[in-house]
Amino acid sequence: MRRRCLWCQQPPLEEVAVLKWQGEERERLTVKLCRKHMKRLQEAGDEGREFKGWYYKVGWW
Numbered sequence: 001m002r003r004r005c006l007w008c009q010q011p012p013l014e015e016v017a018v019l020k021w022q023g024e025e026r027e028r029l030t031v032k033l034c035r036k037h038m039k040r041l042q043e044a045g046d047e048g049r050e051f052k053g054w055y056y057k058v059g060w061w
């Protein structure tokens, strides 16, 4: 089981349902994020946050 944030080495604050997308591709995942990255993802809203060519946002819809 993963003990670190998806995007850094910090311990995760919580597990969150995210939508990951690229073009027409959609993936619904549950990922662990640290406080900083959780905040950034929430702030990105529906626009999402890009990471290595994929966009992420909170929620599965």
Ligand SMILES: [Zn+2]
Pocket (backbone or CB within 6 Å): 005, 006, 007, 008, 009, 010, 033, 034, 035, 036, 037
């Ligand atoms: Zn992080």
